[in-house]
Amino acid sequence: MKKKGRRLKRYLGLRREAGIAWSGGIEHLLPGQISGWVVAKGVPLQEVRLLVGPHLIARAEINQARPDVCEKLGWQGTPGFSLKLPAELPPVDWQPAPRLLALSADGSQQLELGLISKPMQTASLFKALLQSDLLGLEGHVDGLLQGAIRGWASRRGQGRPAHVWLQAAGQDPWRLNCNQWRDGLQAMGLPERSGFHLDPKALPPGWGGLEVWCSFDQEGQFRLPQQERVVLPAGRAVGSGLVDAIQANASLTVRNNPPTQEWLTRMPEDLGHHWQALEQFRLYLDMIEQELEVRDNSQKLEPAPAPVKKSSNLPKWWPRLLRGGR
Template sequence: MKKKGQRLQRYFGLRREAGMAWSGGIEHLLPGQISGWVVAKGVPLQEVRLLVGHHLIARAEINQARPDVCEKLGWQGTPGFSLVLPAELPPVDWQPAPRLLAISADASQQVELGLIGKPQQTAGLLKALLQSDLLGLEGHVDGLLQGALRGWAGRRGQGHPAHIWLQAAGQEPLRLNCNQWRDGLLAMGLPERSGFQLDPMALPPSWGGLEAWCSFDPQGQFRLPQLERVVLPAGPAVGGEVMQAIQTSASLTPGNLPPMQEWPTGVPDDLRHHWQALENFRLYLDKVEQKLEARDNSRQQAPAPKVSGLPGWWPHLLGGGR
């Protein structure tokens, strides 16, 4: 039984530091906030502090409910925390590595928290985040809703809409602008026009069927949180009828267009109207050209006008009137 308890402790990350057994860490490292959980046996940890050397960047109480953690560890309390990051920092000395500390009420006990699953990368990612222009951004991917990928991202007091990046394995990241209206953001202190939505069918076919996610940066280091996996729908298979329509539409050029009602049924409506508009414009230019040509011909054929006030014999001086 004792060995089983030790295995569970190792599984949930239970450590001993300065005589204190504790477990937890950073779950989400985002430009706008750092969230996670921490518990310590026999020591009530009260708050987390983000420090760069002696500079206090932000602080937050450890007071959020985490029933999942409490159930797994058999713990009673509120071990979660969410530390909001400022959009701007004062001048600091970056020589010391940034640290996130969980501290007891009397500050006599403290532990340094790292990213759960990759604690060795914590200091580097913290420094990169705090020094980037992403600082202060918040966001969330709501998922595929009503056929569109939806979510939001923004910064308090922002002057311009934020943008994020759509990611998938083997694909170049795609930039998404967050400038659409979304309900509920004003209550969070964010501009209401910080939402985004994307029709997956507008993506290149190579994205179909892939798991997608969003990040604040094109490199994909800082991911937007999301509750569920997002798998993009695969595009419809290109059958013989559609291929024939594509080939037919590719051969259509202004001047050899049949009437729209005679077009193959597989040609998309937007392509039909596009080519029909070009054909109508070509016919309009033809009429203009015909009018200009008729005007020029009429000018060439018109006789020279007589100039009043000259004697009738003046054409003989030029060899005319014979």
């Protein structure tokens, strides 16, 4: 039982600081908000403050219900917090590291909170986020709905649509522009045309069957929240969009070039697929170019139409009047 209790304490982040037994920290560090929970034995904590040196960046009350935490700790109260981050910061001195503090009502008790999953990286991630152009962005991955990956990302008062990055293990990030209409954003004070949706067929074949998620940054450090795992369909459903589109417009075949075909057999399957699609598209463009050239040449051979003689609107007796009635 003692070992089980110690494991539970480590899982919940139980620790002591300045003589106070407490647990909790930051669960989600996002460009638009910081959320988490904190519980201190015998100390009623009231609010959290994000500071850079003496500069107060944002503050929020510790007043959100977290039944999962209360059940595990046998705690009664509302230990959760959600701190909204501004889109712009005043000039600050970045020499001191950013800190998130939980304070008692009179400010006499202060606890510095870190990331529960990456406590040693808290300061560096704080600094990277606060100095980036991502600050203030909010978003969410809705899931794989109606055959497309859907979600949204935006910030209040933004001048142009944001973009996020689709991520999967072993694949290069795929940029998603957030300029599609998405219901419900206006009630949150965000532009309604801030949604994104992507047909998995537009992705390369290597993405098939992989679990995907989205991040605000290309490196994947700041993930968009999502309720459920998103796994792409396997097989030809992924990566078939380009080839299907080309074959639907023109029934072209790759030229019978023995050396090229030999290279294709030695290529990895994904590269061979891309090469064939590009070759078909090149041939399709060549065919269009030939048709345009034939059309232009035929227009040059046709004789120019004779000019139409403009008839006069004057009455027939008008010339006789000018000749003196003769």
